[in-house]
Amino acid sequence: MVTASSLVYLIGLPLFGAAFLLLIGRKADKWGHIFATAMSAGSFILGLLHFFEMSSRATEDRAITQTLFTWIEVGSFKVDAALLLDQLSICFVLLISGVGTLIHIYSISYMAHDENRRRFFAYLNLFIAAMLLLVLGNSYLNLYVGWEGVGLASYLLIGFWNKKPAYATASKKAFVMNRIGDMGLSFAIMIAFATMGTVLFEGVKESVDRVGTPTLTAIGIMLLIAATGKSAQFPLQAWLGDAMAGPTPVSALIHAATMVTAGVYLIVRSNFIFDAAPTAQLLVVIVGAITLIFGAIIGMAKDDIKKALAASTMSQIGYMIVGAGLGPAGYAFAIMHLLTHGFFKAGMFLGAGSVMHGMNDEVNMRKYGGLRKVMPITFVTFGLGYLAIIGVPPFAGFYSKDEIIATAFNSGGAQGIILGSVTLLGAVITAFYMTRVMVLTFTSKARWDEGVHPHESPVLMWLPMAILAIGSVTAGYLFTQGDALVSWLAPLFAKKEEYDELMPHSVVTVLAITAVIIGVTAALMKYQFKSVDAIAPSDVSLATRLARNDLGQDLFNEAIFMRPGQALTQGLVIVDEKVIDGAVHGIGSMAVGSGATLRRTQSGYVRSYAALILVGALVLLAAIWVVTQ
């Protein structure tokens, strides 16, 4: 069977695929896509083998490590390039390579007419490799490499159609916002290194007791910033909607199933830090709660089907972050929701791609309608994903969301009540906007533009959608059978604290189902039983307008980040050119005592430079003097 020494091939296969396809060039145009798909599938099969092998071992022997080589060794400090496969990373490996392979298959058909299809597949492979590295690294440093790698691959993929300026701008925004997040991660690593002297997950876990709570809080907050950047959480959420400019399979893979969930992985992986830093943990919950409502509200107003789904992704990840912020009680549920969301959201994105494929790349849902009859398979697979996301039993989303809501309610005190209510409210809105998407796209009257002849997509496209739909139906049930996922992951986390159940699980379930019914009914009243305009009405309430403009997130960014940043650098330029120069000139003249002579020399600049050096030398001397005294 498979051993730890084969871990490298999980990453190696897709990485080889990417390098091979990029290097070999146009010659591979004919078969490059198949090759890339095979590499990804190979990774998935290897992952499955590892999974079976792992489940046959005793609980305490399940984690395995492969050391590749010594990466950095400085003094007493040593980082190996090493891979760690444990109960948590295997979940991600299967999700990434599994959903990844399906999306490869889908793209074969979806990108069939693109002249750069080979390059596209090379980037997809690169992304899979980087994402697998992210979840397989055994230290924060190795994780960081994967973290930057998925960033790079995603820019390449979003910017893939970089002929249009809007797409290029989207890449740019994603780039900048992610940089802020990445800085958070590098600070977290540096603080961990400075205080604990190690960056290994294992080492940090053992050192948690040695360092004080303030340090852990600082690390926790930095990790949270990293997570908000990658996972499009408040306040770094603005890029996700714009990133939808990329090809739809990319949105399904990166912006629904895998990369955007990296933040959740990071927080769950760092559970030992957050458990010991309650303030950081509270912030996690707050960020998650804000984003889950924020995304849901934006989702209600978007007419672009991909942007509506993106807003929904933001909101669903908000649920996961809330789960991850609830500590040992919530980690496993956060991961469960992440996995089920991987199925249904990827499925729905692929469905959206299928619709766009049939509608001449139209993304405005107000120009859809009545597609139920012409695209029956897309309708059914999308519909199953829809039932899963709004949380209708027994579909996948019901189980995972239900658990998060219940855990939120039972997290104790006022926090529990507020959080529980927020997650419930989120469920109502989710039901509303997803029903709106369903109705506008499939069940309302057709509002197509002239010359549009929708048709069902080819088998290579609907097959992956069908497989994901099966996942959307069954995953939740499978994960909760005998607490399968929870007990699988349990050894990684601290023991759950025993608490009094504020609200019995059955009550929560009833509440959640009621929430769904309210949301669905409201949406049906508004859209199914009334006619829908093909052009978005303009005489709408202020709230709708705000939501259409992403609740002013761009204005916010401009005011909070961009303007002050610009002002600071502008100010420094002035300081550098005017103030320092002037001051130095003044002081320099005094120091030399013959400003007039200096001014008469021809070269103005050299004069002030030399004066600066002189002043610097005197200050240096004076400073050493002071230190000595």
Added chain:
Amino acid sequence: MGIFTSPILNYGMLAPILVVLAGAVAGVLIEAFAPRKSRSSSQLVLSVFTLVIALVALIRARGTYSNKAAMNSITFDGAGYLLQMSILIIAIIAILLLADSDKFAAAPTAAPGSDEERQAQVANIRVTEIYPLTLFAIAGMLIFTVATDLIMLFVALEVLSLPLYLMAGLARRRRLASQEAALKYFLLGAFSSAFFLFGIAYLYGYSGSITFAGIAAAITGGTANDVFLLIGISFVSVGLLFKVSAVPFHSWAPDVYQGSPTAVTAFMAAATKVAAFGAMLRIFYVAFAGDVWQWRPILTAIALITMVFGSLVAISQRDVKRMLAYSSIAHAGFLLSGVIALNKSGLDATIFYLFAYGIATVGAFAIVSLVNDASGEVTDLNRWAGLGKRSPWIAIAFSFLLLAFAGIPLTSGFVGKFSIFSAAYESGNTAILITGVLSSAIAAFFYIRVVVLMFFKDPVEDGTSVVIPSIYTRITILVSLAITLILGVFPAPVLDYISQTAFFLR
């Protein structure tokens, strides 16, 4: 009547330096006697050949039983060996850039815009004295890193500086800016040399010795006049800090980097930094180590200011060469933290960082020299917009080097920053660690801004294009990329080698 004893020189250890000097002299002879047509190629062959021979001589010299040469004024130890090797490797790839001789003034002595210059241009005259000048500078740098007495140190400083002043003024286009740069560099360099010499005099006054060992012994003895030592350390530091362009002695760097021919900037930015930091490491680790509690706070302050200032001001630069100049200022700050650490890992990390940074710098400037319009190089960053669409490979290569400067993982820059900050951490200097990380975060911002500019902005149609690199420039860029990548992914062998080899013989 004293009996004349001939000085013991140990030619084996001096061989690399002597080979380079001999090559330089031969270059002067070629300039004087060879026919104009064949000069360019023979100079290039001679220079590369000389440097390779010097490298071989250096490797052969390793393992000789004695470590002192030239009457103890030169110490050939592990650190010196590594530094000399770095300088030679950087010089070999940098000198290939000089082969694009149409970048250099046709008649350097003619006034800009004069008839004489115009005639020389029409006649398509190519000057080649830049090769021997470069070799002289390299010889100075090689001595600078192994000099262990103050006189030798000063001579080396001048030998390396004087040719650089001239080289800065040799640009073919924008000659006024180039000559201005040369003059500024010369005046300010002379100014700082004066400080340096002044400091040397005081150190002699303090210790009664011109050797590093003598100064170290005097500090340990602790009986001499402290004021002299203080002035000595301060002013010698000024000279060295000027060479490495640390704030507030940095003001020359942006102007000189911008005005000089790009090939010269590449060499100057990379090799001079190695030489100057090499000398700095030696003098602070060997001579001044006993007095660390006096100078460490001050150098720490300078390092902090340098990092922050360089990173912040670089953000607002609109010219790629000026931006790289401020980035080199910021890097000087990072490197200073290795000097201040004053421990073995600080020494190892600084040497690694110097080599990695030098190699990446040569590559980056080589790429800058490729972006041209009809009137010469285009250094205005706004006109680099959309370069990724027109010349994806060049843009990718430049981005990779910028990411190395920014210290992103899988590049040499990341390993370098990581090791230098861990050395600072080991020496207990948390201020350096925190400020260093913060300012590298700021610095990452402006590097990435350029990447964004090249890939995500639409190109402007103004005739800016990337010239097809000559085979020499191509070699330089490829070697630089390869080393930057290898040092990022598999740095362990090099780090190992450095940590086994690097030590100072006191």
